[in-house]
Amino acid sequence: xxxxxxxxxxxxxxxxxxxxxxxxxxxxxxxxxxxxxxxxxxxxxxxxxxxxxxxxxxxxxxxxxxxxxxxxxxxxxxxxxxxxxxxxxxxxxxxxxxxxxxxxxxxxxxxxxxxxxxxxxxxxxxxxxxxxxxxxxxxxxxxxxxxxxxxxxxxxxxxxxxxxxxxxxxxxxxxxxxxxxxxxxxxxxxxxxxxxxxxxxxx
Amino acid sequence: xxxxxxxxxxxxxxxxxxxxxxxxxxxxxxxxxxxxxxxxxxxxxxxxxxxxxxxxxxxxxxxxxxxxxxxxxxxxxxxxxxxxxxxxxxxxxxxxxxxxxxxxxxxxxxxxxxxxxxxxxxxxxxxxxxxxxxxxxxxxxxxxxxxxxxxxxxxxxxxxxxxxxxxxxxxxxxxxxxxxxxxxxxxxxxxxxxxxxxxxxxx
Numbered sequence: 001x002x003x004x005x006x007x008x009x010x011x012x013x014x015x016x017x018x019x020x021x022x023x024x025x026x027x028x029x030x031x032x033x034x035x036x037x038x039x040x041x042x043x044x045x046x047x048x049x050x051x052x053x054x055x056x057x058x059x060x061x062x063x064x065x066x067x068x069x070x071x072x073x074x075x076x077x078x079x080x081x082x083x084x085x086x087x088x089x090x091x092x093x094x095x096x097x098x099x100x101x102x103x104x105x106x107x108x109x110x111x112x113x114x115x116x117x118x119x120x121x122x123x124x125x126x127x128x129x130x131x132x133x134x135x136x137x138x139x140x141x142x143x144x145x146x147x148x149x150x151x152x153x154x155x156x157x158x159x160x161x162x163x164x165x166x167x168x169x170x171x172x173x174x175x176x177x178x179x180x181x182x183x184x185x186x187x188x189x190x191x192x193x194x195x196x197x198x199x200x201x202x203x
Numbered sequence: 204x205x206x207x208x209x210x211x212x213x214x215x216x217x218x219x220x221x222x223x224x225x226x227x228x229x230x231x232x233x234x235x236x237x238x239x240x241x242x243x244x245x246x247x248x249x250x251x252x253x254x255x256x257x258x259x260x261x262x263x264x265x266x267x268x269x270x271x272x273x274x275x276x277x278x279x280x281x282x283x284x285x286x287x288x289x290x291x292x293x294x295x296x297x298x299x300x301x302x303x304x305x306x307x308x309x310x311x312x313x314x315x316x317x318x319x320x321x322x323x324x325x326x327x328x329x330x331x332x333x334x335x336x337x338x339x340x341x342x343x344x345x346x347x348x349x350x351x352x353x354x355x356x357x358x359x360x361x362x363x364x365x366x367x368x369x370x371x372x373x374x375x376x377x378x379x380x381x382x383x384x385x386x387x388x389x390x391x392x393x394x395x396x397x398x399x400x401x402x403x404x405x406x
Contacts, residue, residue, distance in 0.1 A: 016252050016255070016267050016269070017252050017253075017255060017256045017259075018255050018256075018259060018265065018266065018267060022259075026259075049219050049220050049221075050220075052219070052220060052221050053220045053221075056220075056221060056225075056229075061264070062221065063221065063301075063304070063305035064219050064221060065301070066219070070301075073297040073300065073301070073327075074294060074297035074298060074301070091277060091294075094276040094277035095277060095298055095301065097276065098266075098268070098273075098276070098277070098298065099302075099305070101266070102266035102302070102307060104305060104307070124276070
């Protein structure tokens with residue numbers, strides 16, 4: 001007889017004046033999620049930063065969601081176990097979807113090493129608004145760069161569950177865009193990504 | 204010797220090209236959170252909707268975060284226990300902060316019945332960007348409206364932890380704006396709120 005609201009049967013989607021269509025018309029571009037995936041040190045955040053600049057300069061409403069930043073706020077209760085990392089991706093995908101609802105192009109920069117979880121993100125966001133960018137860079141090169149000194153700590157056993165060392169990275173099976181940051185500079189890769197996504201925002 | 208990354212000592216804030224200052228300059232307005240609080244049925248979502256329309260028509264980049272909507276996505280893992288409701292508010296505040304980072308004015312529509320939790324939201328968002336709007340409406344009137352039929356279910360014992368019935372609502376001790384939806388229409392209250400916040404976005 002007792003129904004607990006936790007099953008959410010009494011929560012319904014509320015219609016608002018502000019809609020995706022209204023934002024699209026007003027901002028003169030579509031809103032999509034550009035999902036960067038790759039090893040730590042592959043260049044995801046540098047690329048997201050550069051591409052966001054190019055989009056901003058072309059009057060696109062744009063924002064960057066970053067693993068480091070969200071982990072200090074929304075997801076600060078989550079660790080790096082496989083289940084916590086999955087929840088991390090789920091929440092980021094839900095937030096990215098809200099930004100799409102607001103008419104904003106979102107660049108997300110997360111290692112997101114598991115194919116199934118990236119597909120979960122794609123499903124949450126909606127496949128028509130999800131553009132997967134594989135930032136391809138060898139583990140050797142990422143480890144050599146080691147900008148944050150994390151690989152050294154992982155090798156020393158001071159960090160557990162580190163992607164590429166003692167936690168898997170599954171390459172995307174069918175990414176929309178692939179860039180290789182060993183062969184090409186961040187500037188070159190950014191232009192490739194920008195050129196690939198810009199037309200899709202103006203369809 | 205073993206350090207688990209879950210303590211986040213290896214996560215640092217990353218600097219991006221896109222900043223609040225850049226968005227402020229580009230969009231020609233500040234970004235703030237307009238936090239609506241009040242009983243179920245007091246008119247929060249109707250007001251957020253109307254005020255968002257007024258802001259949008261004045262070329263403000265604006266978005267609405269709503270309890271019903273976020274509970275179907277980001278917070279669908281949360282129930283209505285006091286601890287889950289607190290986590291609900293924490294996540295919404297963190298997301299609202301991300302929207303402020305993106306230059307967007309956010310209208311949040313949540314019962315948010317506990318003063319301490321609203322103060323937590325204010326602290327997360329930053330007091331300089333937090334405008335609390337108390338939607339004052341008597342329990343009697345809310346229950347009489349009962350748009351969603353929830354009060355009837357709560358009285359019948361079919362819903363537990365329902366604010367105003369078997370869960371407390373603490374009135375804001377010092378709201379920035381108060382409107383009374385018993386004495387005034389949604390249109391009148393919306394205009395009061397719009398007039399109060401618009402100058403603060405253009406300071």
